Amino acid sequence: MPRIRIRPLFAAGLLAVGLVVGAQVQDAVSGSDDVEQLRKIEEAYEYISRAYVEEVDSAQLAEDAIDGMLAGLDPHSIYISAEDMRAVRESFDASFEGIGIYYEFIEGREGVDTLVVLMPIAGGPSDEAGLQPGDRIVGIDGEGAIGIDPDEVPLKLKGPRGTSVDLEVSRPGYRQPLSFSIERDKIPLNTVIAHYMVDDETGLVRLQRFARTSHDEVRDAIRDLKAQGMERLVLDLRGNAGGLLDQAYAIADEFLPAGDMIVYTESRHAGNRRQYRAKSGGVFEDSPVIVLVDENSASASEIVAGALQDHDRALLVGRRTFGKGLVQQQFPMTDGSVLQMTVSRYYTPAGRLIQTPYTLGESDEDYGADKLAIREAIEDRLAPDGGLIDASAFASEVPDSLVFQTDGGRTVYGGGGILPDYIVTRDSIGAALRTVIGRNLDNEFARVEIERRGDPFRERWENSGEAAFRTGFEVDDATYDRFLEFASDHGVRVVAERPDGDGGDEAVLVRPEVDAVRDDVETRIKAFMARRLFGADAFYPVIGDLDPTLQEATGLWRDAATLAARR
Structure with missing residues (x-):
C-alpha cells in the first residue's frame, strides 16, 4: 500500500485556515514548464491504466501518485482521503x-x-x-x-x-x-479537562486540545477560578497536540493587551503572509501566569506559549515543545478528499521559527527520533541527576542567529519548538512504578476497591464532596495490602527479591521496590478513585501531588510575578 501519512488531530486543527479555490491551483501550474510536467504525469497514468499487464485500480493509482509527490516534502504535507476527512470533521462534533x-x-x-x-x-x-x-x-x-x-x-x-x-x-x-x-x-469532547484551585490563590486550567469550544471553555474556567479567589494561573498545555488555530489566537488574546502580536506567518506567496494581533478585553491580562509545556505540546499550543513568553506575559516551565510550525491549507479534491499542503511558516512575535528543522523526505520515525535524541542529550549533560534547568544554561551552545529578545529584554532561544524559561528534566520511573502503570493496576484496583466498599462509601464521599475527599481520604495499610493481592491475582507476581538474571520483568513486583514508591502508588490509587467518584477532572488535583513539573513550577511564582509587574 502507499504510504499515506494521516494525522487526524493536526489535519482537523487546520480546518479553520480555509479551503483553497480551484483558481489558485490553476495559477500554480500556469507556467509552461509546470504544464509540461503535469502532462508528463497524465501520460504516465494513461500508459499504466491502459497497457499494464493486469487491470489496475485507478483510485489507488491516483493516491499512489499523490503520495509519491508528497513524500519529498515536509512531514506535515499529507493526503487525507474523503472518508478520513469525514472522520476529521466528526472529531470536532459534540x-x-x-x-x-x-x-x-x-x-x-x-x-x-x-x-x-x-x-x-x-x-x-x-x-x-x-x-x-x-x-x-x-x-x-x-x-x-x-x-x-x-x-x-x-x-x-x-x-x-x-x-x-x-x-x-x-x-x-x-x-x-x-x-x-x-x-x-x-x-x-470537552477540551478543558480540569480546572481547580491548587491552593488559596493559585488556579490551574488544563487544556487537552484546541477545538471549537476551547476558547469559551478556557474563559469560563478562568472566570470560575477568579470567583474562587484565584490571583495567579497555571495554564497546562502539556500533551496538547494542537487543533483549531483560531482558538489559539482567541485564547492567547485573553492574556494580552490590544495590539500585541500573537503570531505571524512568512511565505513566498504574499497572500499567505499574515499577522495576528490581540484585541482588547482579555479576562486575565495583568496577573501572574505560568504555562506548562512538554515535547507533546505542538502547533496551536506553541503559538499560545510562544506569544506569552515573547511578550513577558508568562513564565514557561517544562520541556521544549514539539516544533510544529508549518501552516497548511487544505486543497479540496473533487471526490471529497483533501490535499493538505504547507504554504507558510509560523513565527513567534520575537521572530522565532516554531518549526523544528527537518530533512526533506525523511521518515516520520526519524523526524521524531532526531528531536528526542537532541533533547535528551542536552538534558543528560546539563542535569545528569534530573531537576530544574534555567534556560540560560543553553546560552553558550546557541548561535547568535537563534538568540532572540522578549519585549522586556529577556533572552529566549530559537531552533525549533518553544524552549521554556525553566526546563524540568524527565523523571525515570523505577521498575515497580513501570509495572503498576503499564499494567494499569492502579486504575483497575481503584474500580474494584470502590465496588468492594459499596454504596455507603460512595454516598459518604459524594455527599462530602471532591475537596473533602482530596483532604480526608487516605489509602491505609489494609488497602495497600489488598492492592498487592490484587496485583498477584492479575498476573503480576509479588516477590521478596528480584530473581537472578531478571533485569526488570514487567510481570513482577519486588516488594522492597514497590514499598519504596508506596506513596506514589497510593496517590495514584486515590486519584483513580476520585475520578470514579466525581468524574474525569477529579483525577488531576490528586495526581498533581506527584507531578514534578507542577511542583517545580509552584516554586517560581516570584519570577512570574516579576514579569506581570513589568507590563
Whole structure:
C-alpha cells in the first residue's frame, strides 16, 4: 500500500485556515514548464491504466501518485482521503462513540506504517483503560496492526457503545507488549479537562486540545477560578497536540493587551503572509501566569506559549515543545478528499521559527527520533541527576542567529519548538512504578476497591464532596495490602527479591521496590478513585501531588510575578 501519512488531530486543527479555490491551483501550474510536467504525469497514468499487464485500480493509482509527490516534502504535507476527512470533521462534533483516541501513523525505517496513539481523550474508554501518548498499537482483536490499511482503522476501533476491542500495545520503555480490552462508549469532547484551585490563590486550567469550544471553555474556567479567589494561573498545555488555530489566537488574546502580536506567518506567496494581533478585553491580562509545556505540546499550543513568553506575559516551565510550525491549507479534491499542503511558516512575535528543522523526505520515525535524541542529550549533560534547568544554561551552545529578545529584554532561544524559561528534566520511573502503570493496576484496583466498599462509601464521599475527599481520604495499610493481592491475582507476581538474571520483568513486583514508591502508588490509587467518584477532572488535583513539573513550577511564582509587574 502507499504510504499515506494521516494525522487526524493536526489535519482537523487546520480546518479553520480555509479551503483553497480551484483558481489558485490553476495559477500554480500556469507556467509552461509546470504544464509540461503535469502532462508528463497524465501520460504516465494513461500508459499504466491502459497497457499494464493486469487491470489496475485507478483510485489507488491516483493516491499512489499523490503520495509519491508528497513524500519529498515536509512531514506535515499529507493526503487525507474523503472518508478520513469525514472522520476529521466528526472529531470536532459534540460527541461520538468509540474508544476515544487521536492517532497518527508513524512511518518506520522499513517504510511500514505503525499506528500510534497521539493522545487518549480525557475521561474516554482508552484513557480509562490506561492507554498513553506514544503507545504503538501492534495488534487489534488478535490480528497484527503493523502496516494496517488506514481505511481499516476506524472500522476496527470505532463502534457502538457497549462493544469491546482488544488491543496489543508496544510502549516505549517496556520490553513486553501490553494488552488492553477497551469497551467502546460515547466520547465527550470537552477540551478543558480540569480546572481547580491548587491552593488559596493559585488556579490551574488544563487544556487537552484546541477545538471549537476551547476558547469559551478556557474563559469560563478562568472566570470560575477568579470567583474562587484565584490571583495567579497555571495554564497546562502539556500533551496538547494542537487543533483549531483560531482558538489559539482567541485564547492567547485573553492574556494580552490590544495590539500585541500573537503570531505571524512568512511565505513566498504574499497572500499567505499574515499577522495576528490581540484585541482588547482579555479576562486575565495583568496577573501572574505560568504555562506548562512538554515535547507533546505542538502547533496551536506553541503559538499560545510562544506569544506569552515573547511578550513577558508568562513564565514557561517544562520541556521544549514539539516544533510544529508549518501552516497548511487544505486543497479540496473533487471526490471529497483533501490535499493538505504547507504554504507558510509560523513565527513567534520575537521572530522565532516554531518549526523544528527537518530533512526533506525523511521518515516520520526519524523526524521524531532526531528531536528526542537532541533533547535528551542536552538534558543528560546539563542535569545528569534530573531537576530544574534555567534556560540560560543553553546560552553558550546557541548561535547568535537563534538568540532572540522578549519585549522586556529577556533572552529566549530559537531552533525549533518553544524552549521554556525553566526546563524540568524527565523523571525515570523505577521498575515497580513501570509495572503498576503499564499494567494499569492502579486504575483497575481503584474500580474494584470502590465496588468492594459499596454504596455507603460512595454516598459518604459524594455527599462530602471532591475537596473533602482530596483532604480526608487516605489509602491505609489494609488497602495497600489488598492492592498487592490484587496485583498477584492479575498476573503480576509479588516477590521478596528480584530473581537472578531478571533485569526488570514487567510481570513482577519486588516488594522492597514497590514499598519504596508506596506513596506514589497510593496517590495514584486515590486519584483513580476520585475520578470514579466525581468524574474525569477529579483525577488531576490528586495526581498533581506527584507531578514534578507542577511542583517545580509552584516554586517560581516570584519570577512570574516579576514579569506581570513589568507590563
